[in-house]
Amino acid sequence: MAACAAPTKKVDYSAFKASKPRSIVVLPPLNKSLEVGATYGMLSQVTVPLAEAGYYVLPVTLVNETFQQNGLTVASDIHDVPVAKLRDxxxxxxxxxxxxxxYGTKYMVFDSVSIVAANARLVDLRSGQTLWTGYASASSNEGNNNGGSLVGMLMTAVVKQIINSSTDRSYGIAGTTSFRLLSAQPGGILYGPRSPSYGTD
Incomplete structure (x- = not known):
């Protein structure tokens, strides 16, 4: 599941550099997949790449508890909260x-593959301006060579399906997706003020 080389997208960082965010609150992800556990599978993985990029990330459990105490338990409702209120x-x-x-595993005749894909948007809570947007995905089949005999492919598919159905394989894939999406890299978010590389990008 190593990172794949992809063409670097052209990103306008002028608003990001003018905003100079130091702290980030991560909202519970919207889940457009069919997997019920996708929101928390992804949410539990996103703070590490942001912290390593140099930002203070509010603890997601504290943020989630705050929303619940205020009657907000659905991600779509949380995403609709005005930015000024989030700032307050x-x-x-x-x-x-x-x-x-x-988010999840797709089962096919000769194989099964776990895929996690997500997009993100970083918004300035003072102005409501979008500072950055990104997209990333990861798959359990990256780098696999599916060549071989028919019997071998069937046996591999059976073993993978048993493993994937008994464990949440997508959870680990979500970690890879989070790092690809939120690490400071070309086309990604900029380094934050707690990074020794701050201001070099």
Missing amino acids: IFSADAALYITITQ
């Missing part, structure tokens, strides 16, 4: 909105 409650500089577009 959490005192963060920016909010990260994530939408999961794929």
Whole structure:
């Protein structure tokens, strides 16, 4: 599941650089997949790449508990909260909105593959301006060579389906997707003020 080389997209960072966010509140991801556990499978993985990029990330359990105490338990309702209200409650500089577009394992005749894909939007809580948008995906079949005999492919498919059905294989894939989506890299978010690389990008 190593990162694949992809063409670097052209990104306008002028608003991001002018905003200089130091702290980020991560909202529970919107789940557009059919997998019930996708929201928390993804949410549990996103703070590490953001922290490693140099940002203070509000603890997701505290944020989630705050929303629940205020009667907000559905991600779509949380995403509709005005940015000024989020700023008042959490005192963060920016909010990260994530939408999961794929999460789970697809079973096919000769194979099964776990895929997690998501897009994200970083919004300035002072102005409501979008600072950055991104998309990333990861798959359990990256780098696999599916050549071989028919019997061998069938046996491999059976073993993978047993493993995938007894464990949440997508959880690990979500970690890879999170790092691809939220690590400071060309086309990704900029380094934050707690990074020694701050201001070099």
